[in-house]
Amino acid sequence: MNENEIFRALADPTRRAIFEKLAGGAMNASALREGMAISQPAMSQHLGVLRSARLVREERQGRFVNYEVDPEGLMAMARWMAKYRNYWPARIDALMDLLKDMDQ
Amino acid sequence: MNENEIFRALADPTRRAIFEKLAGGAMNASALREGMAISQPAMSQHLGVLRSARLVREERQGRFVNYEVDPEGLMAMARWMAKYRNYWPARIDALMDLLKDMDQ
DNA sequence: CAAACACATAAGCATACACTTATCTGATTC
DNA sequence: GAATCAGATAAGTGTATGCTTATGTGTTTG
Numbered sequence: 570m571n572e573n574e575i576f577r578a579l580a581d582p583t584r585r586a587i588f589e590k591l592a593g594g595a596m597n598a599s600a601l602r603e604g605m606a607i608s609q610p611a612m613s614q615h616l617g618v619l620r621s622a623r624l625v626r627e628e629r630q631g632r633f634v635n636y637e638v639d640p641e642g643l644m645a646m647a648r649w650m651a652k653y654r655n656y657w658p659a660r661i662d663a664l665m666d667l668l669k670d671m672d673q
Numbered sequence: 674m675n676e677n678e679i680f681r682a683l684a685d686p687t688r689r690a691i692f693e694k695l696a697g698g699a700m701n702a703s704a705l706r707e708g709m710a711i712s713q714p715a716m717s718q719h720l721g722v723l724r725s726a727r728l729v730r731e732e733r734q735g736r737f738v739n740y741e742v743d744p745e746g747l748m749a750m751a752r753w754m755a756k757y758r759n760y761w762p763a764r765i766d767a768l769m770d771l772l773k774d775m776d777q
Numbered sequence: 778c779a780a781a782c783a784c785a786t787a788a789g790c791a792t793a794c795a796c797t798t799a800t801c802t803g804a805t806t807c
Numbered sequence: 808g809a810a811t812c813a814g815a816t817a818a819g820t821g822t823a824t825g826c827t828t829a830t831g832t833g834t835t836t837g
Binding site: 701702703713714716717718720721735736737738 | 812813814815816817
């Protein structure tokens with residue numbers, strides 16, 4: 570699927586920090602920049618990468634663009650992990666089985 | 674933690690292919706190369722990256738080195754995902770709670 | 778409608794990364 | 808112990824990537 574984009578997106582620590590911040594609540598790009606020592610274009614580019622990986626989604630609100638976590642990316646990651654559930658400790662194995670069920 | 678190494682390691686499609694192959698059963702580096710159009714040094718370098726991310730572990734056997742999936746890397750990934758369990762669909766949420774319990 | 782604002786895109790640059798071709802290390806076998 | 812084999816390491820190279828400084832696009836406000 571788009572595993573490649575997902576793992577590539579998360580391979581960058583700045584993008585993981587952005588994602589983590591968004592996980593704390595939806596925010597626009599300017600608000601995300603606060604306390605992050607990152608230029609406006611860089612933020613925009615990072616958000617673009619996260620968005621095309623479906624880890625994040627946007628919603629225009631006037632002249633602001635609100636960003637929030639998109640569960641789709643996390644789901645795709647879980648589906649990838651589910652393939653290797655035989656390598657999980659026994660207690661986790663049951664969890665992954667359920668995950669697999671969702672794999673419609 | 675070593676999330677950085679993990680996501681970086683998995684960002685490369687060749688390394689994911691190697692990991693997937695190892696998930697099918699332990700193998701030495703030469704066996705891994707079969708049908709993979711990859712040079713011996715490239716394979717060795719990829720295995721080095723996967724190993725330092727703890728996605729894979731090795732065991733010397735004579736002049737061969739046997740590689741296998743190391744559950745530690747997958748666990749670390751799951752722990753990362755668990756942080757965002759509030760963004761998972763309800764049914765998955767319960768799974769992630771249990772996962773979090775393992776987080777000793 | 779002009780200025781200001783939020784954000785995206787363009788273009789250029791320095792570094793990281795995946796590959797290559799040697800070469801080295803360590804183990805086995807004749 | 809010399810040749811061979813499995814694998815690691817070294818060094819070099821092209822491309823991807825994350826950044827920068829402009830500049831562009833769309834929206835709001837005076």
